[in-house]
Amino acid sequence: MSLYVVISPTARADGIYPIRGYAGPSGRLDVVARAYLAVLESNAVLAALLMSGALSPRLLIAPASCRDRVRSERSFMVEASRALRGRPSCFIVEDGGVEALIFTLKKFKPRILLSERGRDVSLHLDEVCSSTPAFIAGSHVDPPRELLERLERSLGGFIRVSVGPLSLHTDHVFLLLSALRAHSSPT
Incomplete structure (x- = not known):
């Protein structure tokens, strides 16, 4: 099982946004939705630290097992809104925010x-393709430096990996990593 983490300084943690035209009002939670949809692994989990709004920070946990209900960006937004507003959902919300993220990350190694x-991803294929990695990324903006420092102290460090010299969208990076994992896994 792998964990894909998106740290979003702008995504709203209250679930109150329109289902049409949601990108701006949701604080760009659509970036998290695309990241979820990009992960190819059937046993993966996406965890998103939502850091904006009155109820923030909160951790939204979206298991791949929800894929039968969540097949589009819009359906992700509907499911996330339900979970964040305390309604029945296949997603889970942890109100502990950063502490909940640290607790979740401690279950996975290596933490990338x-x-x-x-360093170039090709130098870390063993770690990327291990059985329980956690991949940590920002959304459309970098995570706050203070938060990354806190996570690094709490978790005993990270392996820092780059997928290339260009700035890529989070969903593209997650797609690339899950494709690498699928290609490298034993058949």
Whole structure:
């Protein structure tokens, strides 16, 4: 099982946004939705730290097992809104925010911070393709430096990995990593 983490400084944690035209009002939770849809692994979990709005920070947990209900960006937004507003959902919300993220990350190793300034992914294929990795990325903006420092202290460090010299969208990075994992897994 793998964990894909999106840290979103702008995504609203209250679930109150329109289902049409949601990108701006949701604080760009649509970026998290696309990241979820990009993960190819059937046993993966996406965890999103939502850091904006009155109820923030909160951790939204979206298991791949929800894929039968969540097949589009819009259906992700509907499911996330339900979970964040305390309604029945296949997603889970942890109100502990950063502490909930740390607790979740402790269950996965290695912990790989996806960074443009990291070492080339080809040098870390064993770690990327291990049985329980956690991949940590920002949304459309970088995570706050203070938060990354806190996570690094609490978790004993990260492996910093880059998927290339260009700045890529989070969903593209997650798609690439899950494809690498699928290609490298034993058949």
